[in-house]
Amino acid sequence: MADTPIGAFAPARSVKAPGRLRRRYSLLTRRDKIVLAVMVTIPTLIQLVFIWIPTVLSILLSFVRWNGLAFSDIRPAGTANYDFVFKDYPPFIPALQHNVLWLVFLAVIATPIGLLLAILLDQNIRGSRIYQSIFFAPVMLSLVLIGVIWQLFYSQNNGLLNFLLGTSGTPRAIDWFGDPNINIWAALIAATWRHAGYVMILYLAGLKGVDPALREAASLDGANAVQTFFRIVFPVMRPINIVIVVITIIESLRAFDIVYIINGGRNGLELISALVIQNLVGEGQVIGVGSALAVILLVVSLVPIVIYLSRTFKKDA
Amino acid sequence: MTSDKLSVLGNISSSQLNRRALLSGGVGVAAISMLAACSPGGSTPSGSGSKTTTLGSGASDDVPKRAYAAVVAAFQKKSGDTVKTNTVAHNDFQNNINTYLQGSPDDSFTWFAGYRMRYYAAKGLSAPIDDVWDKIGDNFSEGLTKASTADDGKKYFVPNYNYPWGFFYRKSVWAAKGYTVPAKFDDLIALSKQMQADGLVPIAFADKDGWPAMGTFDYINMRTNGYQFHMDLTAHKESWDQKKVKDVFDNWKQLLPYQSTNALGLTWQEGAQLLGEGKAGMYLLGSFVTQQFTDATVLADIDFFPFPEIAEEGTTAVEAPIDGLMLSKKGGSNPAAKALLQFMGTPAGQEAYFSVDKSNLMTAKGADTSGYSDFNKKLADVIGNAKSISQFFDRDALPAMANNVMIPALQGFLKDGTIDTANLEAQAKALYAAQ
Numbered sequence: 001m002a003d004t005p006i007g008a009f010a011p012a013r014s015v016k017a018p019g020r021l022r023r024r025y026s027l028l029t030r031r032d033k034i035v036l037a038v039m040v041t042i043p044t045l046i047q048l049v050f051i052w053i054p055t056v057l058s059i060l061l062s063f064v065r066w067n068g069l070a071f072s073d074i075r076p077a078g079t080a081n082y083d084f085v086f087k088d089y090p091p092f093i094p095a096l097q098h099n100v101l102w103l104v105f106l107a108v109i110a111t112p113i114g115l116l117l118a119i120l121l122d123q124n125i126r127g128s129r130i131y132q133s134i135f136f137a138p139v140m141l142s143l144v145l146i147g148v149i150w151q152l153f154y155s156q157n158n159g160l161l162n163f164l165l166g167t168s169g170t171p172r173a174i175d176w177f178g179d180p181n182i183n184i185w186a187a188l189i190a191a192t193w194r195h196a197g198y199v200m201i202l203y204l205a206g207l208k209g210v211d212p213a214l215r216e217a218a219s220l221d222g223a224n225a226v227q228t229f230f231r232i233v234f235p236v237m238r239p240i241n242i243v244i245v246v247i248t249i250i251e252s253l254r255a256f257d258i259v260y261i262i263n264g265g266r267n268g269l270e271l272i273s274a275l276v277i278q279n280l281v282g283e284g285q286v287i288g289v290g291s292a293l294a295v296i297l298l299v300v301s302l303v304p305i306v307i308y309l310s311r312t313f314k315k316d317a
Numbered sequence: 318m319t320s321d322k323l324s325v326l327g328n329i330s331s332s333q334l335n336r337r338a339l340l341s342g343g344v345g346v347a348a349i350s351m352l353a354a355c356s357p358g359g360s361t362p363s364g365s366g367s368k369t370t371t372l373g374s375g376a377s378d379d380v381p382k383r384a385y386a387a388v389v390a391a392f393q394k395k396s397g398d399t400v401k402t403n404t405v406a407h408n409d410f411q412n413n414i415n416t417y418l419q420g421s422p423d424d425s426f427t428w429f430a431g432y433r434m435r436y437y438a439a440k441g442l443s444a445p446i447d448d449v450w451d452k453i454g455d456n457f458s459e460g461l462t463k464a465s466t467a468d469d470g471k472k473y474f475v476p477n478y479n480y481p482w483g484f485f486y487r488k489s490v491w492a493a494k495g496y497t498v499p500a501k502f503d504d505l506i507a508l509s510k511q512m513q514a515d516g517l518v519p520i521a522f523a524d525k526d527g528w529p530a531m532g533t534f535d536y537i538n539m540r541t542n543g544y545q546f547h548m549d550l551t552a553h554k555e556s557w558d559q560k561k562v563k564d565v566f567d568n569w570k571q572l573l574p575y576q577s578t579n580a581l582g583l584t585w586q587e588g589a590q591l592l593g594e595g596k597a598g599m600y601l602l603g604s605f606v607t608q609q610f611t612d613a614t615v616l617a618d619i620d621f622f623p624f625p626e627i628a629e630e631g632t633t634a635v636e637a638p639i640d641g642l643m644l645s646k647k648g649g650s651n652p653a654a655k656a657l658l659q660f661m662g663t664p665a666g667q668e669a670y671f672s673v674d675k676s677n678l679m680t681a682k683g684a685d686t687s688g689y690s691d692f693n694k695k696l697a698d699v700i701g702n703a704k705s706i707s708q709f710f711d712r713d714a715l716p717a718m719a720n721n722v723m724i725p726a727l728q729g730f731l732k733d734g735t736i737d738t739a740n741l742e743a744q745a746k747a748l749y750a751a752q
Contacts, residue, residue, distance in 0.1 A: 065751040068415055069440060080747070088743040091725055156582050157590065171578070178525060178582020180732065263525055267581055267728045282412040283433070284720035286751050 062291035081292035095270035103252035114199025147261030180268025206240035370653035373423035375410030384673035424648030431708030438467035444649025445471035453662035460706035478677035509575035512598035519575035521597035523588030527724035531710035540627035544634035551714035558742035
């Protein structure tokens with residue numbers, strides 16, 4: 001494309017030898033073009049193979065009945081799977097509610113805790129790095145370890161919490177995992193434990209990036225610490241804030257591991273992602289229903305994504 | 318977030334119903350390499366007269382793994398055939414059985430009796446072995462024979478071992494309080510009441526993992542409506558939305574006040590702990606519960622009785638999951654594979670297994686039981702005298718029905734004693750139709 005004779009656009013500008021002109025404006029060699037083609041094709045293929053084709057297949061599979069065995073067993077089902085999910089599948093509505101609760105809790109409790117930790121650790125206190133590592137550690141732990149750790153806290157007869165309350169092994173022991181009114185909060189606290197550390201690291205990076213001159217100016221103008229933070233520092237960190245919002249939404253949509261480890265995502269811990277897994281994996285697979293749930297999760301996920309993208313593009317435009 | 322992405326994550330999910338994973342105390346995660354691990358590297362020549370065969374084994378825990386190695390060694394010594402064993406992590410083996418049987422499976426593989434056997438038989442993914450049964454048929458009781466037969470009337474399965482479900486209790490606790498084994502359901506309730514008055518949890522119960530409640534459901538159903546109804550209901554030949562099913566839950570409701578109230582937050586191991594410490598009067602579970610009692614004096618103090626009679630006369634049906642071997646479609650033409658299955662169905666084969674794994678019961682008549690403890694003998698008698706042997710719910714029913722419908726439904730029932738049988742039927746209809 002760069003080879004198109006520039007002269008065609010600017011005939012008046014150049015009357016010199018066309019060959020020389022061509023050489024001068026030919027930015028891409030043959031090799032460059034091959035490299036460029038490869039660089040465009042491979043990511044596109046990866047995107048296609050790992051994202052678009054599976055997505056389309058999931059959508060298609062949500063309209064069939066299939067046991068996951070032979071392809072010849074696939075039968076069209078119309079919207080039967082969606083009817084099933086919405087009308088006959090008791091865990092579905094609780095799962096939707098829990099996903100919303102998860103989002104609200106992370107946004108209102110977990111993220112502010114992460115921000116608070118970041119602000120505290122930004123105050124050049126002694127041992128700041130040690131605290132940082134401690135708070136960030138959960139983010140790096142494997143989910144199996146997280147599961148084990150929280151079982152140790154919450155277990156009815158052997159857990160730390162009931163031990164501290166003096167109720168361990170008695171009928172008064174709090175049933176952290178089994179009581180459906182409590183276990184979602186127990187899981188949310190475990191999730192916060194991880195999410196807050198993640199948010200803290202991001203905000204710490206953001207806080208370090210704030211120009212000290214701004215704070216100086218604010219204090220010269222007589223602003224106190226709180227005013228400085230909310231009027232100056234926080235608004236300056238706008239790019240970080242957007243990232244945090246996106247991360248919080250993503251975390252709440254993909255929430256899965258902790259509830260899964262606690263009780264397989266049942267009995268008060270239903271989340272859409274857990275239902276998808278229950279229906280898609282293992283001997284009990286019902287591909288149609290699992291795919292329908294996955295599509296519903298996709299649609300739900302698209303809402304914040306679309307809002308985010310449209311805002312971003314509006315800003316750029 | 319596409320389903321495919323999630324399904325990778327989902328390998329983590331394998332352990333839901335699995336006792337072995339729970340035993341090992343963790344959640345199986347390293348599952349992704351499964352497909353590769355499943356297919357044996359080189360396929361075996363399987364023409365007539367073949368002297369080599371392969372065995373796909375899900376017995377990956379230490380004890381069962383060594384036990385199957387002992388079976389294979391004994392078989393090789395006896396027949397001169399060569400067996401190559403491919404062991405795959407237990408959960409992965411179960412979760413990938415669909416892909417495994419459709420790909421290039423081993424000639425024979427470890428599997429379970431019940432619907433799980435009949436399902437793959439009906440799909441043509443496993444080979445019938447009536448000729449093997451002609452030779453080993455006399456070794457097995459009527460119940461075991463029935464449990465090895467698929468819907469087409471052919472045999473597809475050779476039992477290796479099994480273990481009954483029932484009420485386990487501590488003899489010393491019962492002797493001290495003067496309790497006697499209840500023969501009827503009313504006696505069970507009277508006993509429970511007495512235990513509660515004595516400050517015990519009458520019936521230890523732990524359903525955090527969801528599956529243990531199914532054993533209770535199975536028994537109350539069989540004692541209320543009989544073995545055949547259990548089979549027809551799990552095969553969905555009977556509707557869930559009918560009086561017979563409601564009766565089961567009504568009967569269960571009478572027991573609810575005597576079961577551990579906080580069961581939904583307890584693992585079965587914690588339930589066993591209650592029994593071991595003498596805080597619970599009895600515990601309805603499979604005999605694998607004894608694996609939890611590492612203290613020899615406690616172990617020696619454990620006794621057992623079958624679920625008492627309700628409406629059905631007697632206790633002729635017993636819930637006793639059976640594990641054994643099957644042939645894949647490909648293995649059906651390999652005489653060495655058939656010889657291996659035949660060996661598994663003889664006293665010699667089962668003794669070889671039992672010599673290593675003593676936590677299960679041999680199923681072949683004439684097997685040398687001199688290694689059995691009195692407790693083992695009692696368990697074996699209950700199974701030996703049974704007219705019908707049911708499998709655990711998830712082995713007799715469509716697994717999707719067990720995992721996706723019954724676990725949440727039973728947990729809901731345990732919370733407030735109500736159940737929506739019309740919804741159970743609606744879900745069953747949709748799920749069985751997808752098969």
